[in-house]
Amino acid sequence: MIALLVRDMRLAMRAGGGFGLGLAFFLLVAVLVPLGVGPNSALLAKIAPGILWVGALLACLLSLDRLFALDFEDGSLDLLVTAPIPLEGAVAIKALAHWLVTGLPLTLIAPVLGVLLNLPEAGYFWLVVSLALGTPALSVIGAFGAALTVGLKRGGLLLSLLVLPLYVPTLIFGAEVVKRGADGMATATPLALLAAITAGVAALLPFASAAAIRINLR
Amino acid sequence: MIALLVRDMRLAMRAGGGFGLGLAFFLLVAVLVPLGVGPNSALLAKIAPGILWVGALLACLLSLDRLFALDFEDGSLDLLVTAPIPLEGAVAIKALAHWLVTGLPLTLIAPVLGVLLNLPEAGYFWLVVSLALGTPALSVIGAFGAALTVGLKRGGLLLSLLVLPLYVPTLIFGAEVVKRGADGMATATPLALLAAITAGVAALLPFASAAAIRINLR
Amino acid sequence: MELRVDQLAVARGGVTVLEGVSFALPAGRGLVLRGPNGIGKTTLLRTVAGLQPAAAGAVSAGAEAIAYAAHADGLKATLTVTENLAFWAAVYGTAAVEYALAQMNLLDLRDRQAANLSAGQKRRLGLARLLVTGRPIWVLDEPTVSLDTASVALFGDVVRGHMSRGGSVLIATHIDLGIEAEVLELGPYRARDGSQSSAFDAAFGGDFA
Amino acid sequence: MELRVDQLAVARGGVTVLEGVSFALPAGRGLVLRGPNGIGKTTLLRTVAGLQPAAAGAVSAGAEAIAYAAHADGLKATLTVTENLAFWAAVYGTAAVEYALAQMNLLDLRDRQAANLSAGQKRRLGLARLLVTGRPIWVLDEPTVSLDTASVALFGDVVRGHMSRGGSVLIATHIDLGIEAEVLELGPYRARDGSQSSAFDAAFGGDFA
Amino acid sequence: MMPELGKYAGAVLGSYAASLGLIVALVAWSLWRSAKVRRTLAEVEARAAKAAALKAKAKKHG
Amino acid sequence: MSLWEYANPQKFMQLSRWVLPFVAAASVLCLVIGLAWGFFWTPDDYKQGSTVKIFYLHVPAAMMAINAWVMMLVTSLVWLIRRHHVSALAAKAAAPVGLTFTLIALATGALWGQPMWGTWWAWDPRLTSFLILALFYLGYIALWQAVDDPDTAADLTSVLCIVGSVFALLSRYAVNFWNQGLHQGASLSLDKKENVADVFWYPALVCIAGFVLLFISLVLLRTRTEIRSRRLGALLARERMG
Numbered sequence A, B: 001m002i003a004l005l006v007r008d009m010r011l012a013m014r015a016g017g018g019f020g021l022g023l024a025f026f027l028l029v030a031v032l033v034p035l036g037v038g039p040n041s042a043l044l045a046k047i048a049p050g051i052l053w054v055g056a057l058l059a060c061l062l063s064l065d066r067l068f069a070l071d072f073e074d075g076s077l078d079l080l081v082t083a084p085i086p087l088e089g090a091v092a093i094k095a096l097a098h099w100l101v102t103g104l105p106l107t108l109i110a111p112v113l114g115v116l117l118n119l120p121e122a123g124y125f126w127l128v129v130s131l132a133l134g135t136p137a138l139s140v141i142g143a144f145g146a147a148l149t150v151g152l153k154r155g156g157l158l159l160s161l162l163v164l165p166l167y168v169p170t171l172i173f174g175a176e177v178v179k180r181g182a183d184g185m186a187t188a189t190p191l192a193l194l195a196a197i198t199a200g201v202a203a204l205l206p207f208a209s210a211a212a213i214r215i216n217l218r
Numbered sequence C, D: 001m002e003l004r005v006d007q008l009a010v011a012r013g014g015v016t017v018l019e020g021v022s023f024a025l026p027a028g029r030g031l032v033l034r035g036p037n038g039i040g041k042t043t044l045l046r047t048v049a050g051l052q053p054a055a056a057g058a059v060s061a062g063a064e065a066i067a068y069a070a071h072a073d074g075l076k077a078t079l080t081v082t083e084n085l086a087f088w089a090a091v092y093g094t095a096a097v098e099y100a101l102a103q104m105n106l107l108d109l110r111d112r113q114a115a116n117l118s119a120g121q122k123r124r125l126g127l128a129r130l131l132v133t134g135r136p137i138w139v140l141d142e143p144t145v146s147l148d149t150a151s152v153a154l155f156g157d158v159v160r161g162h163m164s165r166g167g168s169v170l171i172a173t174h175i176d177l178g179i180e181a182e183v184l185e186l187g188p189y190r191a192r193d194g195s196q197s198s199a200f201d202a203a204f205g206g207d208f209a
Numbered sequence E: 001m002m003p004e005l006g007k008y009a010g011a012v013l014g015s016y017a018a019s020l021g022l023i024v025a026l027v028a029w030s031l032w033r034s035a036k037v038r039r040t041l042a043e044v045e046a047r048a049a050k051a052a053a054l055k056a057k058a059k060k061h062g
Numbered sequence F: 001m002s003l004w005e006y007a008n009p010q011k012f013m014q015l016s017r018w019v020l021p022f023v024a025a026a027s028v029l030c031l032v033i034g035l036a037w038g039f040f041w042t043p044d045d046y047k048q049g050s051t052v053k054i055f056y057l058h059v060p061a062a063m064m065a066i067n068a069w070v071m072m073l074v075t076s077l078v079w080l081i082r083r084h085h086v087s088a089l090a091a092k093a094a095a096p097v098g099l100t101f102t103l104i105a106l107a108t109g110a111l112w113g114q115p116m117w118g119t120w121w122a123w124d125p126r127l128t129s130f131l132i133l134a135l136f137y138l139g140y141i142a143l144w145q146a147v148d149d150p151d152t153a154a155d156l157t158s159v160l161c162i163v164g165s166v167f168a169l170l171s172r173y174a175v176n177f178w179n180q181g182l183h184q185g186a187s188l189s190l191d192k193k194e195n196v197a198d199v200f201w202y203p204a205l206v207c208i209a210g211f212v213l214l215f216i217s218l219v220l221l222r223t224r225t226e227i228r229s230r231r232l233g234a235l236l237a238r239e240r241m242g
Ligand code: HEM
Pocket: F058, F059, F062, F063, F105, F106, F107, F108, F109, F110, F111, F112, F113, F114, F116, F117, F120, F121, F126, F127, F130, F183, F184, F185, F186, F187, F188, F189, F190
């Protein structure tokens, strides 16, 4: 299992810097939105928590698309399924690797992008906390979507369609934490709910994902 | 050449409804942003032009990623390069096919999403006009990015990184047209600039793209 | 460990392609599947390897005794030869990487990225994976595609070595590998038309057309 | 139309793999390239087909006389057999789809999606593309991979037919196709160590190592 | 007969038109698809029966 | 005889051929009576004016949009547990119907919202969760379409339906948390002070019955089509094999 984690991370690093690119996308969203919306800084401050969370979510989604697809195309998924590690574990590990190369760096760089979007001072701490708690859920849910669409040609966009509605609760609670934090309000409730979602999906969804992969391969 | 257009469009339609999915992503961005930003409709009305343009841009980008990659992977790009049609023409045709299956439907559905984001009445006309004029540029520029990254594993995110800065002028002028239109101001200048960008890239970029493909293949 | 296949029927795309296939493959033996393109060799091997359910019949050996090698090699283009093998060795909990490299004549290429191998070198690496699985039953789908004659002979030696250590091999191939193995011609097992892959499709006749 | 290759050197990944390759292939003739895995056959054929520049030497025939078939078939999985061929026929401006289907024994499969073909059937479709190009010089990289003996014979016939109509073929293969063709063994041309692939490398002599 | 809808006529009539339109479209599409599938199935079923009969005959002779 | 026998395609086809005309007729009858009653012979509300008439479409459609998803959830579970093909195909058949009802609820709601709230669309929790429901329907249908093998598609969509149901509930909760909203509460009251007057209520009940029956007949019809097309696919595949 550790071998799988190491391999996936190594592949992510090697693949033309797949590592930095999730970040880059996040950065670009944070840059493009002010360009589209206009330079009014009070307006930007108001939408910053929401945009940052939506940006993180899209960055996750974009890098997710080939979580299993590459392994499927070159035949290693077949081999992995017949290998002596439980597929549920393999799926969980792959989601973890995905988080380590996208969710985690995203969380760490988010404060910088907060500056670009004029996020109020009080919001930074909560931005990092909410992303740290919420992005693992994004990776695990995304892995489920990727498992459903593995082997379908142009699965990429279908994947987005399937996964984005599943992201809704995470997004709402995550953005709510930051918004409340930025306004100096109590954040305990949405934070607890966010943590509950992450714990719940991490415990249960890998089973659904493994089932989906088995179905897709036969 | 027409055969290539027909084939690409047919592939887009067949591939699990690749046709509708660009739209779906656009729709999802329009849904997610309010979920992140909050339900305040005056706030939404203000950011609507920018968000709609950013959404259209991201929807284009996402579907772009495999414009040449699929042909590269299964070897048809090699065959296409040795075929008796000029590669510049093939690239232009592929960009056109991409626009027909993403940019065009996006333009047509945009007003509906305007409703979701509370776009002011006066903005709808300009939204459609600016997208109709601007999305071809997105497809052509995107084709250039795709040509640069063809053959690189995990080219998808690298592609985003390369292409998004190139999208900046289109985005700025496009969103500006809608913003001015929504506020009842004159739109002639940004509209003219937008048209100039589209005409310019459509005339010149296919040559750069073809060169990039030739380099990537050897 | 014996592999026993009993009245197996296999289906692809909802259509039964082979039916009534039975054979036994004792330890230390080999069996070569032959048959024209499209008869269903790949489908049969995937079923035996446990990747798809059988339409009817049974496969005795558990999937955890079987190492499967498909048309595709499952190589990661950005990893080196050694890294590719080491990953599978770790997954299967063995430490035979060096041995496998030596056996498949890959020592010179060990630090090359898989992307930079020729077609035949890639295939050799794909086959080397079998040696690090440590599993007794090898199920191989056209293993010698792209190999030159020297490499085919090399691979024949590897297979013979595996059999002499009590392993068994089930191979679908169109060419002669030069190993002593029984041959099963698949022609006679071709499913008669009219057979259906699921009870559901069979469950209703034409009476409500 | 004659294909003439003169003192050709080809490079892959910045390393010259073959050099000093010369041969002439007159119309109506065949030439088989042989050589162990990794000697550089694929690299040579890609250079001849104009997909990569030569490191040195020259290829006489223009790329527009050549039809190239690579390790990969270039099939679109979601298109049917006929649609796949019809596309290439339209690109090359010919109308030989029916003829090609008949020649490669694909008539029964004509409405099947390429995704649902077996390995050998896919390969037959990939080769059928050659017939719709209408080009005189075929450059083929291991064309018979995955084909059964009947299909190899069928393809042999197709190649002979092409040659009898004044076409020529250059084939890299490890097996015997049963066509009358000269054979070029690639071993001896192998680039000596130290040969450099580009003017750049040559310009940096060892004097500041 | 027609009730007085007042200033909301647009909204009310629009709702009825949109809803009935969607329902009619769905019903029409379902019926059309049903008829089409039924027809093709009958054709293919007949073809299959004929092929089976031919095969049986061939077996008897050969 | 157990209920499961109707999951046998032949039994199902026989039964549904017999039942379908009656259900369809009943649904047309209920819809015509209910809608005509509501449209022509009910008074205007003192506050909402003639817009109450939208109620007869909006509420039944909204209810059935949710019920259709519940039915798909149940049939998906039955398919996964008992492998009854009719069950999977019924889920497939129901999805477009559910989506249509969702769209009707959204469209009538939007048309209602314009006079009542002065806007076509507001990010009210109910409306938002219905929009999300529409997305779930879309994804579900797209997944059915994207997979070639029918059994694989049935398995995958069933898994999606189950996981999606959990997330749909979660989203509903999240959306409520996010915005308290303008929309009516779950009580069936048009007017905050009292329950809906009987004059509005009786035709509404008939309409609801009509929508339920319409749903059943459409699902029966479409399931019959799906079963036939499944057999058609099998026959064609066999033909191609030669
Ligand atoms: C003044 C305007 C409106 C009134 C009086 C109204 C009234 C109602 C009522 C009474 C229900 C049934 C509640 C229940 O069954 O528990 C309902 C459900 C619903 N309405 Fe509205 N509605 C209005 C506007 C809208 C608008 C503008 C939309 C959407 C664009 C909308 C969407 C929905 C939805 C989706 C439901 C189903 C929600 C559920 O049952 O959970 N409504 N509405």
